[in-house]
Amino acid sequence: DSIVSLKGMGKVFHTKNGDVKALDNINLDINRGEIFGIIGLSGAGKSTLVRCINYLEIPTEGDVFFEGKGLKGMSELQIRRVRRDMGMIFQQFNLLSQRNILDNVCFPLEISGVPKPKARQRAKELLNLVGLLDREKAYPAQLSGGQKQRVAIARAVATNPKLLLCDEATSALDPNTTGQILDLIKDINKKMGITVIVITHEMKVIESICDRVAIIENSKIAEVGKVEDIFADP
Ligand code: ADP
């Protein structure tokens, strides 16, 4: 049962210096409930691949299917509904600096129409889940990198998405904090049943939490399989 299928997906950027083929004929099925890793060098196409999954970038060839439905023919409104089922976290956290962390977590709930008291209650539950309820009044600048990423995770899953997209989510963190954030992502995958796609250039991230992995090289999928099969010692 796949939650996301990429079929013949390609992406060409037209720039003043000519065309850049960022993705070439990507075929991939992500299973519901798994933690799927995508690893590759800088410039391989990883960010473009996740940004195509939620249609922040529109593929120039092929398409993305979410729960069996192709995104290509959808209206703007339908795309927004699909995006509501996808949370995303980033290397640089992207928190709202002028709001405290409770209000950061409330933000997506309010946008999707949850009444303020209910949004605040839900946001508190999520801050509790990520271990930061005692800092609800703090502003992002007062938090460490690991704490900021915890808030970003709480915000990303606030509306109960089916999929969590992680774009180099631990790349700005030290090894110890990276381990804690990966444990939290795994916990959320298990407890909330959210499928996770992890983009990284770091092997240890893949080895510590992913069920399956795709290696992306020069805009193409080079290999896909279970982590223990792909990275087994000969
Ligand atoms: P990665 O995330 O693996 O580092 P990216 O997906 O960011 O790779 O980039 C893949 C290729 O596409 C690179 O050559 C990059 O310069 C190019 N690229 C990415 N986004 C754009 C864009 N908006 N315009 C032009 N080229 C882009």
Ligand code: ADP
């Ligand atoms: P990442 O490695 O996470 O992709 P980048 O710094 O490469 O981060 O990209 C940041 C932003 O710049 C993205 O929105 C990406 O689409 C855009 N971008 C990346 N490469 C290029 C490029 N060669 N030309 C124009 N925009 C680019």
